[in-house]
Amino acid sequence: MIYQGNAVRVERGPEGANEAIATLTFDRKDASINTLSSAVVAELGEAVAAIRAERSLEGLVIGSAKQAFIVGADITEFHGMFEQGAQQIQAMLERVHGIFNAIEDLPFPTVTAINGLALGGGCEIALTTDFRVMAESAKIGLPETQLGILPGWGGCVRLPRLIGADNAIEWIAGGTENRAEAALEMGVVDGVVPSEQLEAAALDILARARAGELDHQARRAEKQAPLLLDPIEQMMAFETAKGYVAGKAGPHYLAPLEAIRVIQKGAGESRARAQAIETTAFAKLALGEVAFNLVGLFMNDQQVKKKVSRYAKQARPVKQAAVLGAGIMGGGIAYQSASKGTPILMKDIQEEAIELGLKEARKLFTKQVERGKLSTEQMVERLTKLRPTLAYGDFGHVDMVIEAVVENPKVKAAVLAEVEDQVGEETILASNTSTISITRLASNLKRPENFCGMHFFNPVHRMPLVEVVRGEKTTDAAVATSVAYARAMGKTPVVVNDCPGFLVNRVLFPYFGGFSQLLAQGADFQRIDKVMEAFGWPMGPAYLLDVVGMDIAQHAGEVMAEGFPERMAGMAGDRGNNQGKSVIQVMVEHDRLGQKNAKGFYAYQEDRKGKPRKVTDEAAIALVEGLVKERRDFSDEEIVARMMVPLCLETVRCLEDDIVGSPAEADMALIYGIGFPPFRGGALRYIESMGVEVFVSQAERLAEELGPLYAPTEKLRQMAASGETFYTREAQDAGKAQG
Incomplete structure (x- = not known):
């Protein structure tokens, strides 16, 4: 045994032909899968130092004892790392680069045996070795852009040199998980074999490299050399990709575009300089709100899945x-x-x-x-x-x-x-x-x-x-x-x-209530749609009502009004309440049901694929004009506040009323159920990012004019006064439960 840790061990092969071959195995004793926590990375550094001290070694195989190879960094550590600031983030990345570079610079051939998922940091470790062989069922990729960051442990440097800038951009900006055959075709791996043959295939590659049949030094030099692209190739590889990726990602998701810039800036640089460019860009993204929220979203999703797994143990088949x-x-x-x-x-x-x-x-x-x-x-x-x-x-x-x-x-x-x-x-x-x-x-x-x-x-x-x-x-x-x-x-x-509307519809209808009040004060529904889509919603409230169906919305609104009359009466046209007709009721009375009959706030025409395409309808505009009680001008910020505050407050009430069990479940339900902008993390995370005290102050100001729909709860006021947040409270409750 050359090295033994809690997650990493290094052993020599058996006596004979493989005695000069070391195997570095990832096998976390405290987890069912391998992740690269700070502790595991520290052990990897110690293991690599121990390998370098063994003078008689002639090859290294990196593998895993788990079903997956390595699924990436330990994301549960990300928020704590992000909060330390740019200097500490960059220092951490530089330490990892030092370890990974030491693997890449070992004085003998190296190969990674990828038996299962090799994602993020797992993929980046595999890229440090001279060769890679992959099981047929395995997948590999760099999904960091889905978390609002980019590969920060050498992925933006090594992958383009291995498979070319255009192919690397596709993998990194897309954040995809790629099957073994695709990885082989792209040149990311050197062989694909049945899982039971993986170890033998890795040893065979090393034997061929030691015999001079495979030139590992040439492979290493190619991987570390700058990309030589002329100006036209630069434009084709990078500028065209930037335009395409920016259009696909949209204005809120910065990581895919930043990853392309990092690849471009580092393409002609040395390994050290290219890694420094990557490190700086990673730290910049990590300090942004989008990365914080997307990481939180990932952890929420994991928490929801764990809860589902606990229920599954009690289920009848x-x-x-x-x-x-x-x-x-x-x-x-x-x-x-x-x-x-x-x-x-x-x-x-x-x-x-x-x-x-x-x-x-x-x-x-x-x-x-x-x-x-x-x-x-x-x-x-x-x-x-x-x-x-x-x-x-x-x-x-x-x-x-x-x-x-x-x-x-x-x-x-x-x-x-x-x-x-x-x-x-x-x-x-x-x-x-x-x-x-x-x-x-x-x-x-x-x-x-x-x-x-x-x-x-x-x-x-x-x-x-x-x-x-x-x-x-x-x-x-x-x-x-x-x-x-x-x-x-x-x-x-x-x-x-159980309650009227359950969670999602109960939260959605105050959002529609805010929309109705804006229309009554003269706001243009098409502008509201544009503002809320720019905020991050997949569609604005008018368009969403057309998709839901006005008759369905009216029925649901009446259920909400009956269940929560103080806040929700009148939102969907409560008949005979002397508050006037709502826009939803007027649309129903004029048989404008939305997409189902091709007319609502918008008219609908079939596009070339037979899907409904919305177009402006003057008749709908005239109907809405007839509901205006006063005329006011609204800024984009005011429209967002008027729409978002009721939705967020109702989410808070659902949590306080024990309709939903945790902030994580509440936020995930809104993202999965009504398309709440994922990069904002959910309604409760949105309140936290604004600051609970700031949110409460904004809600109180609006409540003075607009009534109970905008009034914060007493518990929320107490949270604002004490500096407490939803997710700190959840963490404390989880700690008490474990204790």
């Missing part, structure tokens, strides 16, 4: 599912279940509806085939898992039923009571309702303990979130089974407690 209703939502749910391998019955009372649901499923499967995600044989096999029916004949063998009929409490209650008599006593029933109380729907059921909500978002195949809604009598087993089934469908489930 769902071997056969069923959905009631073959409409847009029911058909989407049936497709999603079948596409992920869980057989599902799709029941409706009309043959036409069944055919429509099947047509939608076939269309979605066909698109998968066209994109190369499925073979025709796989499509046929998965289609067989979706079985249409007009009767309850096979429902006695169903483990899970999702009701997805019309959003009407009487209809839903009747259908649920009917299906309950057709299924087994342990079958879980769930309603895909977006607003109706689960406790209310459960009141007529014989087994309310087996009933919960499963709120999918439209379109089901694209939207990642499912709200699993716990009613008053819902058991943990029912929740756990629903969570596990949602995860099996490829979704991210978040468990919430």
Whole structure:
């Protein structure tokens, strides 16, 4: 044994031919996967020093004892590192560069055996060696730009020299995970073999290098030499890429474009100078708000997944599912279940509806085939898992039923009571309702303990979130089974407690309320859309209402108004309340339902691909003008505040009311459910980035003019006064729970 640490060990090969070969193995004893924490990096430095001290060595293999190779740096350390400032960040990067350069400069050939995921720092370690061999099932990539940073341990320096600037830009700016065959074709790795042959392949490469058959010094020199590009090649490789990437990334995501600049600036430089350019750029991005929020988002996602995993341990297996209703939502749910391998019955009372649901499923499967995600044989096999029916004949063998009929409490209650008599006593029933109380729907059921909500978002195949809604009598087993089934469908489930609108719609409608009040004071809805899209939303509120459907929005708004009359009365046209008609109600009365009938705030025309394209509609503008009660000019900042404050406050209330269990779940639900701008981290992270005290002051000023929708809660005022934040409180609560 040359070196033994808690995460890194270095051993000589067995006596004989491989005795002069050292193997450096990553195997964290305190984790199920390998990550490069500061402690692991320190051990790596010690291990490399021990290798350099062994004079008789003639080769090195770097490998992993885990299923993955190395999934990257330990992201849980990032926030603490970022808070130390640019000087400390750069010092850390320089230490790592020193270690990685020492590997690259070893006086004998080196090879990395990539057995599983090699991402971020894992990929960058692999790039330090002379050769790389990869298992067929492994993936490799540099996804740092997805966290608002760039590869900072040599990825922006070594990868372009290995595969060319244009290919490196594609990998780094895109942040992709790449399969073994793509890595081989690109020249990132030197061989791809079955996993059981990986060690032998690595040793064979070293033997050939030691014998002079492979020139490791030439490979090393090429990897360290500057990129020699003439001016035209420079323009083609960098300037064209900048324009394309800037258009794809948008103005808020700076890391992909900065990564291209780093590659460009370092292309003609020595290794040391190029690494210094990379280090400076990394520190600059790391200190930005976007990187902080995206790292927080990653950790929130991990926290949500851990909670889902805990529920899954209590779940009953769902071997056969069923959905009631073959409409847009029911058909989407049936497709999603079948596409992920869980057989599902799709029941409706009309043959036409069944055919429509099947047509939608076939269309979605066909698109998968066209994109190369499925073979025709796989499509046929998965289609067989979706079985249409007009009767309850096979429902006695169903483990899970999702009701997805019309959003009407009487209809839903009747259908649920009917299906309950057709299924087994342990079958879980769930309603895909977006607003109706689960406790209310459960009141007529014989087994309310087996009933919960499963709120999918439209379109089901694209939207990642499912709200699993716990009613008053819902058991943990029912929740756990629903969570596990949602995860099996490829979704991210978040468990919430019952209330009008649950979490996402309850939070969304105050946002629409802020929109309605702006219109009443003369703001132009097209300008509001542009301002909020510039803020980061995928679509502005008027456009979003058109997509949701004005009739659906009115119904949901009435549910909100009934549940929270002090704040939400009048937002969707409460009839007969003498507050005047809302813009949503006026749109419904004029049969402007949005995209579903090609007219709402905008008119809709089909583009060349058959998708609805919005165009300005003077009739809609005239309708909105008729609702104006006063005329005011608003700055972009005022529009953002008027829209965001109600949404953020309602998120706070949901947390305080225990509708959602944690800030992480609240923020992830908004990002996955309504497209809250990811780079802003979620509503609660947005409040923190502004400063709780600043946010409360802004809300109080608006509440004086606009009423309770803008009034901060007493707990939020106390947080502002004490300097507390949502995520510091969450960390403290987690610490107490562990203690």
